[in-house]
């Protein structure tokens with residue numbers, strides 16, 4: 001969310017962001033509501049003041065004047081109440097529009113309608129050269145009995161899976177390894193619930209707008225989150241964080257649930273796009289200083305790139321366009337990992353800076369050195385998300401006989417050179 005002051009003073013900038021992020025929002029209507037709400041508040045206050053003045057004069061008034069005074073006070077009270085009803089409606093309408101306002105994207109974001117406008121900013125790692133026809137990850141899973149992809153769908157529906165044997169162990173080893181790495185970078189490890197209240201989805205910006213993507217638990221007024229970001233963003237809602245507590249660095253491990261409502265027909269085979277997966281999330285709450293959050297953006301990206309380098313997975317870093325980055329982002333860099341069987345890079349990480357857009361929605365604030373209370377900046381990036389990361393991991397390191405050679409960084413943990 002943006003502040004009303006910012007919107008009033010930067011209408012063109014906000015209009016530009018609305019256009020560049022493909023948001024259908026009538027800023028004029030929002031500003032008209034803002035004006036109406038402010039004038040109505042002024043009217044109610046004035047009526048209240050006048051009514052109180054009459055009430056105060058009542059005691060010392062001439063008894064003969066009291067009926068007239070009483071009637072006047074009543075009339076002012078009735079008019080104030082009538083305005084307050086309309087004021088409440090206008091305020092609710094204004095709040096609803098405020099939640100739909102995009103954050104202002106950074107000046108370096110490619111302007112475009114969707115991912116087609118994204119730009120590759122860096123390509124790392126040498127693509128594997130196979131002297132055999134490389135198998136896709138599903139074939140590798142089947143020939144090594146590393147997953148159950150068939151019968152389980154009769155139990156749990158489409159886009160579900162079981163990992164088996166050494167691959168199930170590898171997923172645990174990967175998450176353990178990545179958590180050790182992030183702990184070494186000063187992140188506090190946390191397991192995070194997928195269960196979350198609707199307000200937590202509003203705080204991150206998933207709601208309103210993406211309700212369809214979340215599994216709902218109506219009996220308990222809960223939803224299942226698609227990312228640990230949702231619980232982590234609202235964990236400190238309402239607190240005023242002391243300056244010496246910042247930056248807060250969380251490495252949040254959670255199950256993630258996504259209905260993938262809009263993905264019919266995409267990635268239907270295997271592990272790329274499933275309803276339930278596990279993610280280790282890098283999450284930062286820092287002071288609202290653009291240079292400080294830009295520095296954290298770079299570090300979150302570097303952490304993820306370091307993991308991919310040690311997994312010996314070739315990847316590329318993407319600068320997301322204004323149309324692809326999403327409503328709340330100031331900046332988003334995706335990392336795409338090479339998938340040999342597809343002959344292309346596929347997103348495995350997404351690194352975002354949101355400035356105070358989430359903080360305003362989550363009421364996340366801190367007290368600066370001058371004791372002034374301000375909204376914080378929030379950032380998040382994937383550290384590892386499994387089973388998707390297993391797809392490039394298995395395919396890039398496969399041998400002609402279907403075995404998979406483990407990256408050196410995992411051989412100790414997994415007790416051998418091969419999965």
Ligand SMILES: Nc1ncnc2c1ncn2[C@@H]1O[C@H](COS(=O)(=O)NC(=O)[C@@H](N)CO)[C@@H](O)[C@H]1O
Nearest residue numbers: 227229272273274277348349350381382385388
């Ligand atoms: N349906 C899915 N199945 C498997 N993995 C998924 C699915 N959806 C997302 N992911 C993984 O989760 C990563 C992060 O998802 S994201 O929506 O892009 N971004 C976030 O959730 C942010 N909180 C950063 O992690 C993706 O890059 C991908 O690796």
